[in-house]
Amino acid sequence: GQNIDQPTEMTATEGAIVQINCTYQTSGFNGLFWYQQHAGEAPTFLSYNVLDGLEEKGRFSSFLSRSKGYSYLLLKELQMKDSASYLCAVRDSNYQLIWGAGTKLIIKP
């Protein structure tokens, strides 16, 4: 079966750096997405990786290793508003998005 694994919850301190890992086993690979979802709201797009390496976008970066079935989202200079769930999703060979359950990130002052 297809599977996306992420930690359920992480805690970090305002101003610090946090890395959220995602491992996947899917039928084929056509890109990996990270979304941010605040409680009670819809997911919003953060990043897309299809080739190995690091994609940087402001305070957020996302890394992909296709051979390892692994990605991480790196958040720098954490702010209180970054408290949210972060969902990893992989597009499989049928171009369907397979979603992880999300990592709830708690930011403490």
Add this chain to the structure above:
Amino acid sequence: DAMVIQNPRYQVTQFGKPVTLSCSQTLNHNVMYWYQQKSSQAPKLLFHYYDKDFNNEADTPDNFQSRRPNTSFCFLDIRSPGLGDAAMYLCATSREAGGPDTQYFGPGTRLTVL
């Protein structure tokens, strides 16, 4: 601003009473999706349309139906809601189904079943 709109934001229905959720988009995207998301769980794809071509996920219950009368609108009909259908229902769109095209989500409709 181009966007994905869902109405209503909150819907309360009674056990077994049919309910319809609506989604509209001004992005002129070809693909529209309906997801069900329960608390602390991954979004679960129910259906998607590529233009007028309807694609039903194998494990979507028959209780859930969908209509896309035109490019802009898509509806989710729950014929006989059960307590287990209480969830957030998310509509999303994408320009195409592959490549770097991301999915854009509406704000969601939170369904409560009494």
